[in-house]
Amino acid sequence: MRNNDLIATAVCAQYTPEQLHKLAAHYYTADEIASAAAKIIVEPGEDGTAPDPVEIAEETLCTALFHTFDGWKSPRNGGLSVKRGEKAVIRCKLWKYKDSPKPEDLPADADPLTRAAAEQGGGDYYMTTAYLFGRWQVEKRDPKKPAEKRFKSLDDIRAYNKMLADQRKAAKVAAAQQDKPQQTSAPSAADLKKAADKAKREFMAVSEDDRPAQAAALEKWRKARKAAEDAKQTATAAAPAPNPKSETNPQPKASPAPSADSAPEYCEQTSFC
Numbered sequence: 001m002r003n004n005d006l007i008a009t010a011v012c013a014q015y016t017p018e019q020l021h022k023l024a025a026h027y028y029t030a031d032e033i034a035s036a037a038a039k040i041i042v043e044p045g046e047d048g049t050a051p052d053p054v055e056i057a058e059e060t061l062c063t064a065l066f067h068t069f070d071g072w073k074s075p076r077n078g079g080l081s082v083k084r085g086e087k088a089v090i091r092c093k094l095w096k097y098k099d100s101p102k103p104e105d106l107p108a109d110a111d112p113l114t115r116a117a118a119e120q121g122g123g124d125y126y127m128t129t130a131y132l133f134g135r136w137q138v139e140k141r142d143p144k145k146p147a148e149k150r151f152k153s154l155d156d157i158r159a160y161n162k163m164l165a166d167q168r169k170a171a172k173v174a175a176a177q178q179d180k181p182q183q184t185s186a187p188s189a190a191d192l193k194k195a196a197d198k199a200k201r202e203f204m205a206v207s208e209d210d211r212p213a214q215a216a217a218l219e220k221w222r223k224a225r226k227a228a229e230d231a232k233q234t235a236t237a238a239a240p241a242p243n244p245k246s247e248t249n250p251q252p253k254a255s256p257a258p259s260a261d262s263a264p265e266y267c268e269q270t271s272f273c
Contacts (some may be wrong), residue, residue, distance in 0.1 A: 001164050003065060003094045003095055003201065006092060006093065006094055007063050007066055007067075007092065007094070007132065008060065008063040009092075010090050010132065011066055011067075011090065011132075011250070012059055012138060015062070017055060017058075020058050020062045021055075021058055021155040023058075023062050023065060024058040024061050024062055027065060028061055029136060032061070033054065036057035036061055037056070037057035038053075040053040040056050042056070055096050065134060065135040066090060066134055067087075067133065067134075068132060068133070069082055069092070069131070069133065072104040072133065072138050079140070080139060080141075081139060081140075081141045082133050082137055082138050083137055083138065083139055084225045086137040087130055088133055089132065089133065089134050089137070090132035091129065091130070091131055091132075091251060092132065092147075093127050093128070093129060093130065094128065095123065095124055095125045095126070095127060095128075096127075096128045097124075098125070098126060141163060186188075187231075188231070189231040189234075189235050191227065192224070192226045192231045193232075196221070196227070196228040199221040199225070200221050200224075202220070202221070203217040203218055203220070204236075263266050
């Protein structure tokens with residue numbers, strides 16, 4: 001039996017005549033079915049009844065509605081593709097062709113008959129399990145468009161490589177800048193003076209009973225005061241010297257106000273220490 005006969009037998013075993021009639025009516029016109037039935041010659045059987053040619057035509061036409069996965073891709077079957085996720089509806093045995101091995105592919109210990117068959121060429125058919133898909137399980141897919149060439153000339157390739165090199169260089173420079181420590185500007189003398197005044201207020205606000213907190217606040221005040229004085233002296237040294245002027249009426253110098261350096265005496269007078 002040929003593969004078409006094997007497929008027809010499997011289809012008739014899988015579907016009833018009523019189901020085949022519905023399939024034929026869905027995929028074929030009435031004229032196509034009638035034309036196929038007119039070509040069928042039937043003879044009466046032993047009981048004197050002849051089979052219906054229309055029924056035979058429908059079975060024959062429905063056989064063309066089932067093919068294997070690769071069979072549907074054939075141009076004579078429409079060049080169709082099985083839809084994604086579809087499962088085969090019929091499992092049967094079909095003939096498959098296999099090429100004979102070439103003489104150079106045979107092992108060294110091949111028997112003379114096998115070697116003689118390989119030298120003659122050709123192949124052989126063997127029976128294997130096949131899976132059939134129905135016409136409703138396939139579809140026509142648009143052919144894939146050939147991929148457009150990314151580069152049209154050698155100059156385009158050079159320009160693209162140069163662009164990539166520039167991008168890598170810019171990324172390396174940006175990464176190096178991120179790794180560098182951020183340089184912060186030194187606080188000005190005015191800011192240090194404000195910090196010293198704030199430290200002084202914090203010291204004055206500490207309770208007399210909390211001696212550890214007083215000592216910590218005092219140390220903070222001294223450091224802030226010293227930083228402010230150092231910044232003031234630096235700014236004074238960097239400024240241009242003023243023109244000397246004679247003092248006609250020198251003013252007496254005022255006594256210095258209590259500072260962080262004289263805090264111990266100030267604390268003794270106010271009973272803080």
